[in-house]
Amino acid sequence: MxxxxxxxxxxxxxxxxxxxxxxxxxxxxxxxxxxxxxxxxxxxxxxxxxxxxxxDTTPSYMNKVNWRKSSENKAYPDLNKLSNVWIHVSIKNQRVYIKNGNKTVYTMYASTGIHNSTPRGTFHIQSERGNFFYNQSSGEGARYWVSFKDHGVYLFHTVPTDQYGKYNVKEADQLGKTAKSHGCVRLSIPDAKWFYNHIKEGTKVVIN
Structure with a gap:
């Protein structure tokens, strides 16, 4: 058991x-x-x-960078209603700011000069402007150009073209991202056209 x-x-x-x-x-x-x-x-x-x-960190009021389109998703400002218009070019930000006094009324994507070739300082829009140019020595041209220094040497204009006015896509795609020009300030096609048609001679330009 x-x-x-x-x-x-x-x-x-x-x-x-x-x-x-x-x-x-x-x-x-x-x-x-x-x-x-x-x-x-x-x-x-x-x-x-x-x-x-x-x-993407694009501000809500800006379009994504596109050299064929305007930089902001709103209408361009009516400069006739503004009393103290001037232009601020930021080399650091690769932007052009249309200012009215201390207020920014429009922001544009831009490309300034490689190797700090865009002059810094205070300038004024000059009388020279045109629909198209081509520089044989640099092999580049552009549309809607407006001079701000040395009477036709330093300009605001579109992204670059060849001698026939065809846009250089590889260069244009760098707009707003990095300095790529020979010293001028590149803008998108619509921005440059508006700038050409509305920014008056004598307007102050500050580049820093």
Missing amino acids: KRALRIVLLIAVMFMVVFSAHHLLHSSAKQETNQETSQKASSTSSSKKDSSSTE
């Missing part, structure tokens, strides 16, 4: 050991699964953060 009881007890102990081991393994696997799920969620969250950090 005692022998039979011992056998029963031994079987019960073995059953408990096996059950405990199975429970521990199951818990460990579940924990590992939860950890993997947590890590995946964390990775997904991190990925979303990284993605959001590289999202």
Whole structure:
């Protein structure tokens, strides 16, 4: 009888050991699964953060950079209603700001001169302007040009063209991103056309 009881007890102990081991393994696997799920969620969250950090930061009032379009998504300002118009060219930002006193009334994407070739200082819009030019020595031309220094040397104008007036897409695509000109200030086609038609001779230009 005692022998039979011992056998029963031994079987019960073995059953408990096996059950405990199975429970521990199951818990460990579940924990590992939860950890993997947590890590995946964390990775997904991190990925979303990284993605959001590289999202386009174009201000809401600006169009995305496109040399064929105007820089802002609103109408150009009516300069006849403004009393103190002047131009600020930011070499650091590659932007041209149309100002009325201390207020910016329009922002334009721009490309200034490589190797700091755009002169810095205070200038004034000069009398020289035209629909098209081509410089044989540089192999570039442009449309809607307006002189601000040295009477036809330093200009505001469109992104560059060849001698036939065809736009250089590779150069144009750098508008608003990096300095690429030979010293002039490049603008998108619509911006340059508006500038040509509306910015008056004598308007102050500050470049820094």
